[in-house]
Amino acid sequence: xxxxxxxxxxxxxxxxxxxxxxxxxxxxLVGLDDxxxxxxxxxxxxxxxxxxxxxxxxxxxxxxxxxxxxERDLGLHLSELDYMHARYYSPNLGRFVSVDPVGxxxxxxxxxxxxxxxTNNPLGYVDPTGEYGRGAGFTDEQWEDFDEAQKxxxxxxxxxxxxxxxxxxxxxxxxxxxxxxxxxxxxxxLRQGVEVLRSDGSDGYVAFGISKFVMTDMGGNxxxxxxxxxxxxxxWVNLDHANxxxxxxxxxxxxxxxxxxxxxxxxxxxxxxKGYKRxxxxxxxxxxxxxxxxxFHVITPELLMDKIFP
Numbered sequence: 001x002x003x004x005x006x007x008x009x010x011x012x013x014x015x016x017x018x019x020x021x022x023x024x025x026x027x028x029l030v031g032l033d034d035x036x037x038x039x040x041x042x043x044x045x046x047x048x049x050x051x052x053x054x055x056x057x058x059x060x061x062x063x064x065x066x067x068x069x070x071e072r073d074l075g076l077h078l079s080e081l082d083y084m085h086a087r088y089y090s091p092n093l094g095r096f097v098s099v100d101p102v103g104x105x106x107x108x109x110x111x112x113x114x115x116x117x118x119t120n121n122p123l124g125y126v127d128p129t130g131e132y133g134r135g136a137g138f139t140d141e142q143w144e145d146f147d148e149a150q151k152x153x154x155x156x157x158x159x160x161x162x163x164x165x166x167x168x169x170x171x172x173x174x175x176x177x178x179x180x181x182x183x184x185x186x187x188x189x190l191r192q193g194v195e196v197l198r199s200d201g202s203d204g205y206v207a208f209g210i211s212k213f214v215m216t217d218m219g220g221n222x223x224x225x226x227x228x229x230x231x232x233x234x235x236w237v238n239l240d241h242a243n244x245x246x247x248x249x250x251x252x253x254x255x256x257x258x259x260x261x262x263x264x265x266x267x268x269x270x271x272x273x274k275g276y277k278r279x280x281x282x283x284x285x286x287x288x289x290x291x292x293x294x295x296f297h298v299i300t301p302e303l304l305m306d307k308i309f310p
Contacts, residue, residue, distance in 0.1 A: 002018050002026060002064075002065035002069065003017070003018060004016060004017045004018060005018075005029070005062060005063070007062070014031055015031070016029040016030065016031045016042070017029070017030050018065075020069065022136055023067075023068050023122075023123075023126050023136075024068045024069035024126060025044075025046055025050075025066065025067050025068055025069065026044055026063065026065055026066050026069070027043065027044055027045075028042070028043055028044070029042040029044075029060075029063060042060060042063065044063075044066065046066075046067055046091075047091075048122045048123055049091055049094035049117065049122050050066075050067035050068070050082065050089075050091030050094075050122070051091045051092055052091075061074050066082070067082055067091055068082075068126045068127070070082040070083055070084050070089070071083045072091075080092065081097065084096075084127060087100075089117060089127075094117055094120075094122070095115045095116065095117060096114075096115050096116075096117060097115075098115075099114040099115065100114040100115070100200050118201055118206075119201065119204050119206075124136060125201060125206055127200075127201055134147075134201065134206065134207065135206040135207055135208035135209070135234070136208060136209070137208050137209030137210055137237075137239070138207075138209035138237075138239070139209075142209055142239055142244075143209075145244060145247075145250065146207060146209075146237060146244065146250070146254070148247070148250075149244075149247065149250035149251045149253070149254045150197045150198075150207075150251075150254045150258075151197070151198075152247065152251040153193075153197055153251040153252070153254045153255035153258070153308075154193075154194045154197035154198050154255075156251070156255070156308050156309070157190045157191075157193055157194050157197070157255055157308060158190070158191070158194050160187075160190055160307065160308050161186075161187040161188075161190040161191045161194070162187075164183045164184070164186050164187035164190070165183070165184065165187045167183055168180040168181075168183035168184045168187070171183070182294060182295070182297075182298055185298045186297060186298045186304065189259060189262065189264060189298065189299070189304065190304065192259075192262040193255060193258035193259045193261070193262055194258075196258040196261045196262060197254060197255070197258050204233035204234075205233045205234075205235075205261065206233065206234055206235075207234075207235045207236075207237050208234065208235070208236050208237065209237050209239045210236050210237065210238060210239065211238070211239065211240055212238055212240040212241070215227065215236065215238045218236065220236075220238075222238070222240070223241075224238055224241070225237075225238055225241040225243040225244065225249075225253045226238060226241075226243075226253050226254075226256075226257050227257075228257050228260050228261060229260075230260050230263055230264070230265055231260075231261070231262075231263050232260075232261065233261060235254075235257045235258075235261070248309065249309075251309065252305050252308075252309035255301075255304075255305050255308065255309070256301045256302065256305045257301075259301035259304060259305075260301060264299055264300065264301050264304075265299070265300075266300065266301060266302060273285075273286045274286065275287035275288075275289065275290045275300070275302060275303075276302055277302060277306055287302065290303065291303065291306075
């Protein structure tokens with residue numbers, strides 16, 4: 001993301017500092033001159049999908065990092081493209097100019113449009129790489145840490161799923177207990193979670209960064225590292241929680257929430273203490289109880305994650 005520009009001109013440097021909005025778009029450039037102090041500022045406005053909004057005077061051609069902080073090729077107005085690393089994006093079309101390298105998921109119709117930009121919600125989401133979606137609330141550093149946690153969780157979940165499928169194949173010849181089917185069901189749930197974690201955001205799976213106070217205002221608990229509704233495509237990340245400063249726990253948390261996204265519940269659904277490996281004495285007791293029942297290992301995010309991140 002652009003922080004400042006320096007123009008040496010006739011030998012006297014003029015510095016211009018960028019001010020950005022909640023999406024990371026450059027909105028103002030405030031100039032500082034060694035001799036004159038503050039000089040005229042440049043104001044930039046954009047339509048929702050990133051087209052310039054100006055009164056006939058185009059922006060300074062030296063200002064290239066614009067909509068959501070990406071570099072723009074300032075050619076003829078209709079040929080302007082934003083470089084988003086994995087792909088180029090056309091703000092005038094509101095679409096990428098090449099297909100998404102990550103396929104869509106069944107649960108979202110927008111996921112099948114592989115040219116769409118952030119599920120057609122450019123005021124709420126950004127796409128920092130052309131592959132992974134990103135909701136509001138993260139600094140660049142926080143997003144890098146969260147994204148790394150998602151990738152680590154997805155890799156480990158995928159390896160676990162493959163082991164389960166191999167194990168099921170060996171068992172099925174003489175299986176009379178249904179163990180092979182349970183192993184395949186467990187593997188299938190993990191693979192669906194991997195799809196969520198590797199989503200590009202165009203299918204609606206997006207993470208938002210919030211504080212512990214916002215988590216509480218939303219009806220959650222400040223001690224929750226993250227939260228989501230079952231079958232919801234959105235994950236709310238409590239950036240104040242200690243889990244996100246620990247790569248191991250961060251990956252475990254990201255994987256756990258992805259399984260809620262695909263429809264798995266923390267047991268039990270009704271009244272009673274839910275089972276968590278790390279929690280209150282009652283939660284830990286319930287966790288140790290459900291570990292003894294095989295069917296919970298297929299459908300409970302906490303147990304699925306415990307085999308990957310013990």
